[in-house]
Amino acid sequence: MPSDHIPDISIVIPVYNEAENLAPLVHAVRNALKADRMSYEVLLVDDGSTDGSAGILKDLAREFPEVRAVILRRNFGQSAAMTAGFDHARGRILVSMDGDLQNDPEDIPRLVSRLNEGYDLVIGWRRDRKDPFLSRRLPSILANRIIGMATGVRLHDYGCSLKAYRREVTENLLLYGELHRFIPVLADLYGVRIAEMEVTHHPRTKGRSKYGIGRTYRVILDLILMLFFQRFATRPLQFFGLSGGALFLGGFAIESYLAWVKLWLGEDIGSRPLLLLGALLVITGIMLFGTGLIAELVIRTYYEATGKRIYSVREILE
Numbered sequence: 001m002p003s004d005h006i007p008d009i010s011i012v013i014p015v016y017n018e019a020e021n022l023a024p025l026v027h028a029v030r031n032a033l034k035a036d037r038m039s040y041e042v043l044l045v046d047d048g049s050t051d052g053s054a055g056i057l058k059d060l061a062r063e064f065p066e067v068r069a070v071i072l073r074r075n076f077g078q079s080a081a082m083t084a085g086f087d088h089a090r091g092r093i094l095v096s097m098d099g100d101l102q103n104d105p106e107d108i109p110r111l112v113s114r115l116n117e118g119y120d121l122v123i124g125w126r127r128d129r130k131d132p133f134l135s136r137r138l139p140s141i142l143a144n145r146i147i148g149m150a151t152g153v154r155l156h157d158y159g160c161s162l163k164a165y166r167r168e169v170t171e172n173l174l175l176y177g178e179l180h181r182f183i184p185v186l187a188d189l190y191g192v193r194i195a196e197m198e199v200t201h202h203p204r205t206k207g208r209s210k211y212g213i214g215r216t217y218r219v220i221l222d223l224i225l226m227l228f229f230q231r232f233a234t235r236p237l238q239f240f241g242l243s244g245g246a247l248f249l250g251g252f253a254i255e256s257y258l259a260w261v262k263l264w265l266g267e268d269i270g271s272r273p274l275l276l277l278g279a280l281l282v283i284t285g286i287m288l289f290g291t292g293l294i295a296e297l298v299i300r301t302y303y304e305a306t307g308k309r310i311y312s313v314r315e316i317l318e
Contacts, residue, residue, distance in 0.1 A: 007066075008038035009112060010091030014081035015057070015099040016047040020206040022056045025101055026067055032105035038112070042067045044099070045085045048075030079175040086170040094165045100209070102130070103162040104200035111164035111197060120169050120192035123155060123184060124162035124199035131203075143219055150227055153188045155196055162199050178218050185226045189233075236299060240292025244285040251281025 011029060015022065026042060033040050046054045046069065057069035070088050072081065082096060093112055097103040107124065114122045131137050140159050148154040158181055172190050173183060184194060232239040255278040258269045269275055 005039070007041045007091045008093060009033075009040040009108075010085075010089035010094045011040060011042045011108065012082065012085030012089055012094055012096045013042065013044045013099045014047055014078050014085060014096075015044050015049060015053055016075065016078075016081070017049045017051045017053060017208070018099040019049070019051045019053045019056055021099060021101045022053060022060065025099060025105075026060050026064065028101070029105040029108070030064070030066070032108055036109055040066060041089070041091060043070065043085050043089050044068070045070045045072065045081045045088075047072050047078070047081040077178070079178060079180040082180050083173075083175045086173065089167075089170075092167050094167060094170050096161055096163050096165070098161045100204055101206070102202050102204055103160075104202060107162060107197075107199040108164075111162070111199075114195055114197050115164045115166065117195075118193065119195040120166045121184070121187050122164040122195045122197055123157070124160040125155075125157045125196050126160050126201040127156070127198045129157075129201050131201075136209075147182075147185070147223060147226075150223060151185050151188075151230060153184050153194070155184055155194075157196075158182070158184060160199065178222050179225075181219060182222060182226050185230070189229060234299060236295035237292040240288045240295060244288030244290075244292065246285070247281045247288065248285025251278045251283075251285060254278030255282065 013025070018025075022044070026044075029042050042064075044057050044060070044067070046057055054069075054071050057071065061067045061069045068088070070084050072084060076084075085096070086094060093115060095108050095111060097105070097108075103124070111122050111124065129137055129140075140157070144156060144158050147158055161180075163183065169187055169190070169192055173186055175183070175186075179186065187194065228239070254274055258272065258275055258278065261267050262269050
């Protein structure tokens with residue numbers, strides 16, 4: 001494929017220590033798309049692998065003209081690797097998938113076909129998932145339900161990497177930390193049309209899984225961040241101001257009561273724990289309100305300095 005050719009589809013695959021799976025993966029993708037009329041590129045992003053994956057990617061890129069490789073300097077994490085892939089992809093449609101051969105490349109044309117029905121993002125659903133139940137599937141089931149109830153974006157499988165995106169969707173995704181799990185929530189913030197489709201899932205036969213139940217705590221922290229993004233990303237003062245105001249009023253009420261007890265009833269209040277509680281609530285309320293003001297200034301500086309808008313236009317009709 002000529003370097004200046006713009007493909008119809010870019011398949012973005014983050015890779016971390018998957019040396020045994022890379023060649024079979026590329027061959028599987030090529031076989032799945034060889035009958036399709038649309039042009040494509042396979043963009044593999046090596047996220048600081050230590051098992052020789054980078055060397056194999058270089059060989060594959062030399063052997064197949066539709067294969068491109070992005071080699072990161074060190075391990076930055078899956079969210080960063082996906083962002084690098086999105087940034088360097090050239091296609092008008094992007095498809096992300098894992099590099100462990102558990103996602104089936106045969107599903108790619110089906111995802112793209114569903115995307116062309118008028119959706120902006122199509123998400124794979126591993127209904128018959130081939131992973132251990134206690135360590136992988138059970139935490140995933142619980143996480144999917146909690147995220148769906150908390151965010152209102154109800155999906156069966158948030159963790160499936162096999163997704164198809166319109167290019168404008170990925171251009172608005174800011175992934176860092178562990179936020180690749182919350183791509184549907186981030187996309188929903190921009191009002192994209194989301195569909196879910198059942199996909200095939202295979203058991204891992206080579207290499208080791210990089211996921212485990214230990215990531216549950218990180219998912220909870222990211223969920224809190226997502227809830228804040230959904231409700232207060234452009235108006236943080238309302239969150240911190242309301243919280244701080246409630247605490248301040250509670251503390252002021254307590255201190256007012258104690259002042260009445262001291263001045264009118266003549267009772268000693270110096271040893272009462274309620275005095276310290278009231279003072280703590282007043283101080284915390286003032287600090288939260290001040291934090292809200294600072295956050296409001298940061299948000300305004302961010303939007304004005306970057307030229308970003310707080311809205312997203314789907315189309316303009318004239």
